[in-house]
Amino acid sequence: MVVFAACVLMLMGLMGRMVYLMVIRSDYYAKKAEQLHEREREIKAARGRILDCKGEVLADNKAVCTISVIHSQIKEPEKVIRMLEKELGLSYETAKKRVETVSAIERVKTNVEKSVGDKIRSYGLEGVKVDEDFKRDYPYEELASKVLGFTGGDNQGIIGLEVKYEDVLQGVNGKILTTTDARGVELSELGEYRAEPVPGYDLHLSLDKNIQMYAQQAAEKVKEEKQADAVSILLLNPQNGEIYANANVPEFNLNDPFTLNTDIDTSGMTDKELQDACNQMWRNLTINDTYEPGSTFKIITMAAGLSQGVVHLDDRFSCPGFRVVEDRRIHCHKRTGHGAESFVEGAMNSCNPVFIDVGLRLGVDNYYRYFQNFGLLEKTGIDLPGEADTIMHKKENIGEVELATISFGQSFQITPIQLATTVSSLINGGKRITPHFGVKVTDREGNLVKTLDYKEQTGIVTPEVSEEVRYILEKVVSEGSGKNAAIEGRTIGGKTATSQTLPRSANRYISSFLGFTPADNPQVLGICVIHDPQGVYYGGTIAAPVIKDIFENILPYMGIEG
Numbered sequence: 001m002v003v004f005a006a007c008v009l010m011l012m013g014l015m016g017r018m019v020y021l022m023v024i025r026s027d028y029y030a031k032k033a034e035q036l037h038e039r040e041r042e043i044k045a046a047r048g049r050i051l052d053c054k055g056e057v058l059a060d061n062k063a064v065c066t067i068s069v070i071h072s073q074i075k076e077p078e079k080v081i082r083m084l085e086k087e088l089g090l091s092y093e094t095a096k097k098r099v100e101t102v103s104a105i106e107r108v109k110t111n112v113e114k115s116v117g118d119k120i121r122s123y124g125l126e127g128v129k130v131d132e133d134f135k136r137d138y139p140y141e142e143l144a145s146k147v148l149g150f151t152g153g154d155n156q157g158i159i160g161l162e163v164k165y166e167d168v169l170q171g172v173n174g175k176i177l178t179t180t181d182a183r184g185v186e187l188s189e190l191g192e193y194r195a196e197p198v199p200g201y202d203l204h205l206s207l208d209k210n211i212q213m214y215a216q217q218a219a220e221k222v223k224e225e226k227q228a229d230a231v232s233i234l235l236l237n238p239q240n241g242e243i244y245a246n247a248n249v250p251e252f253n254l255n256d257p258f259t260l261n262t263d264i265d266t267s268g269m270t271d272k273e274l275q276d277a278c279n280q281m282w283r284n285l286t287i288n289d290t291y292e293p294g295s296t297f298k299i300i301t302m303a304a305g306l307s308q309g310v311v312h313l314d315d316r317f318s319c320p321g322f323r324v325v326e327d328r329r330i331h332c333h334k335r336t337g338h339g340a341e342s343f344v345e346g347a348m349n350s351c352n353p354v355f356i357d358v359g360l361r362l363g364v365d366n367y368y369r370y371f372q373n374f375g376l377l378e379k380t381g382i383d384l385p386g387e388a389d390t391i392m393h394k395k396e397n398i399g400e401v402e403l404a405t406i407s408f409g410q411s412f413q414i415t416p417i418q419l420a421t422t423v424s425s426l427i428n429g430g431k432r433i434t435p436h437f438g439v440k441v442t443d444r445e446g447n448l449v450k451t452l453d454y455k456e457q458t459g460i461v462t463p464e465v466s467e468e469v470r471y472i473l474e475k476v477v478s479e480g481s482g483k484n485a486a487i488e489g490r491t492i493g494g495k496t497a498t499s500q501t502l503p504r505s506a507n508r509y510i511s512s513f514l515g516f517t518p519a520d521n522p523q524v525l526g527i528c529v530i531h532d533p534q535g536v537y538y539g540g541t542i543a544a545p546v547i548k549d550i551f552e553n554i555l556p557y558m559g560i561e562g
Contacts, residue, residue: 041068041105044133045171047155048200050148050162052209053244053439059148059162059254062137065117065130067108069099074127083128084108087120110153111135131176136162138254144212145251146284147384147437158257159282161203161437164383168441171200201449205437206242211235211554215245219528222546223249226533232285234416235550238424238516238525241433241454244554248285257282288386290413291529294499294539295350296514297409297419301358302347302472303426304370306465310361313468315343323353325404330356333498347472348480350496350540352408359407360400367403368395374460375432376414380421381455382435390414409497416512420527423514425460426469427493427522432457474519482513485544487552491519491562494547496540501532508532513543517551518562526550 050059074080077099084095088109098108121130136151149160157163174197219231235245252261260277305311321337322329332352346354359367379387391413393402405411417435425432434454441449473493476482482494494515501508511530516522528546
């Protein structure tokens with residue numbers, strides 16, 4: 001009786017379990033069973049385009065195909081192997097391995113030209129799938145390569161605007177669902193379900209293709225003439241932060257971003273060495289790297305001194321060719337000295353002792369406060385990845401010698417974009433702008449999705465101080481060290497710089513010029529930075545003419561008077 005009762009209880013338990021599974025949980029397991037017989041293939045969404053301020057397409061999509069095979073559906077394996085070998089250029093062994101792999105679906109090759117994909121489809125071989133895909137295409141190849149960036153094999157952004165605006169540009173992939181039997185063979189009578197992809201949005205930039213082309217050509221010209229390592233040029237609107245051009249030569253081919261843009265033999269490189277070389281090639285020197293700005297930074301000392309009231313335009317100074325600060329003799333670039341001069345003349349002459357005096361009058365506490373208030377200790381917030389921080393002494397480590405060298409732009413490092421942004425705030429009336437490329441986002445039909453807004457901060461300096469700074473910098477170009485940037489009939493403000501890189505014993509220099517126009521109401525600010533030029537290396541001699549040449553050509557195009 002005990003055995004019988006136990007058997008009855010077991011039987012009742014089994015029946016209860018069956019009722020639970022077949023009735024109560026029937027929907028759940030029916031769905032699970034259905035999923036076991038469904039095969040999903042992805043339909044790639046078209047990535048949003050990147051367009052310049054005039055609507056010129058700078059990044060687009062090219063139709064390509066993804067070729068896959070389904071082992072369980074292949075009826076003529078040898079024919080499939082030979083076809084893949086012929087049309088895709090695979091070795092027989094590789095093609096055979098793909099065909100013989102037992103999986104739901106085996107991807108053979110991506111980014112296949114559409115014409116090749118169409119030919120493979122025409123064979124009509126069972127078990128071979130040809131799905132349309134997209135590959136990023138850059139019609140101007142090297143144009144603004146370090147700004148635009150590029151995408152990887154999965155069509156996701158890797159550097160530049162492509163990765164910064166990934167959430168805008170990427171679409172939503174679709175899918176194809178087919179039903180198979182237990183052997184994995186698709187049941188054609190049940191058809192297929194398609195969820196169509198949703199394309200990404202278009203990104204519109206402030207960058208102007210024509211201005212970018214000209215800036216790039218100007219950078220390439222001076223790089224070749226001076227046999228420089230690299231040249232960067234940045235052009236922006238100092239009133240609102242819109243960037244018109246950002247050239248960094250040598251640029252690289254966006255359609256072939258893993259091929260180095262140098263003559264270096266890569267055959268002996270390890271994978272890590274090659275990747276490091278690519279990473280270096282992709283760097284945007286204007287944003288990703290810092291440098292000692294040299295005398296262009298005297299604009300910041302000038303604005304701080306005028307704001308604090310420790311210097312005035314007609315203050316008198318004397319330059320014997322050096323200043324002794326504590327136990328250090330710090331030289332002027334003119335070793336014989338400039339003699340007696342006003343503050344304006346000191347700026348025109350780019351006289352180090354004058355600016356050392358202003359820095360020492362300010363003192364560490366005040367100078368550091370202005371350095372901070374001007375925004376130099378924060379990133380600009382530019383819409384590109386990898387912006388570098390300012391490299392500055394801690395306040396407690398700044399003595400009089402450090403303060404003296406900081407005052408004329410040495411012993412610390414900033415990025416060119418930081419310098420351009422800060423100077424913009426000092427000449428536009430005192431408004432700290434956010435430099436940017438992105439302006440708006442639209443759908444493919446051109447309907448506005450959103451306008452991109454950027455932070456602004458007012459009160460950096462007073463309008464009166466800003467006017468004095470513009471006045472001084474116009475004198476620098478019209479009568480002083482920046483005269484090689486002067487354009488007849490136009491008012492140009494600016495500042496030259498020549499700084500030495502570390503170690504000083506290497507005798508390597510960075511030559512630069514920052515200029516803006518019109519001087520009384522700046523609409524365009526440009527900066528040219530030349531890395532390690534050979535021969536004559538003074539910023540006023542080799543960098544100022546570059547900005548002059550660019551201004552002469554783009555200002556009429558932009559419709560800017562004065």
